[in-house]
């Protein structure tokens with residue numbers, strides 16, 4: 708089963724009495740255990756698309772199915788619970804809580820998910836080790852570089868063992884070398900944790916890393932390249 712199915716999605720924003728069609732007629736299936744990149748120029752609709760997949764926003768038309776759930780059918784409470792259990796998010800500006808330490812930031816979603824303390828400690832330590840930031844566990848985000856902050860954000864996104872991790876231009880605020888290291892880390896974590904990763908980028912170079920590449924332009928899918936048909940088979 709696909710992790711995400713979008714059927715004839717449309718999204719129109721209303722801005723000062725003007726309709727802005729951000730997405731038009733999107734049909735898309737995201738395969739499990741794959742690293743999928745959504746690429747396209749600025750304003751093409753990448754963030755809008757990720758927000759729909761991440762159940763942060765609702766489409767104007769069409770159907771969003773994530774992990775077998777038709778998102779429109781869920782109440783607000785059920786939806787926040789669903790997001791907390793199944794989805795992880797990585798943002799362009801890292802979005803860490805500034806007053807919490809690195810380990811507390813990674814632990815936070817586990818507190819929300821009511822994971823017992825011993826299990827929380829174990830998972831946080833293992834994840835900080837895996838993303839190469841264990842030595843900064845007791846620092847606050849303000850004491851870290853951008854690349855280090857994004858490592859923390861990756862650990863935080865993976866902490867509740869989500870089915871799907873979404874990352875909106877996760878390397879946009881990093882220099883190209885650090886950005887490449889972050890993409891490689893996300894790829895490694897995607898494989899190790901058997902999680903589905905969807906991230907957006909306007910950098911065509913990152914497409915080389917992806918299993919599937921979805922190109923969008925003016926709110927429409929221009930092309931989908933599925934590189935390795937075997938990647939989806941082992942789910």
Ligand SMILES: Nc1ncnc2c1ncn2[C@@H]1O[C@H](COP(=O)(O)OP(=O)(O)OP(=O)(O)O)[C@@H](O)[C@H]1O
Nearest residue numbers: 720722727729748749750751752753754755756909
């Ligand atoms: N809240 C909003 N209200 C009105 N229009 C919006 C809103 N958010 C996005 N848009 C419009 O929808 C279209 C798609 O925007 P979106 O942010 O999804 O593009 P993007 O591909 O993520 O761009 P970027 O690469 O610059 O981040 C653009 O024309 C944008 O102006």
Ligand SMILES: [Mg+2]
Nearest residue numbers: 753754755875
């Ligand atoms: Mg965007």
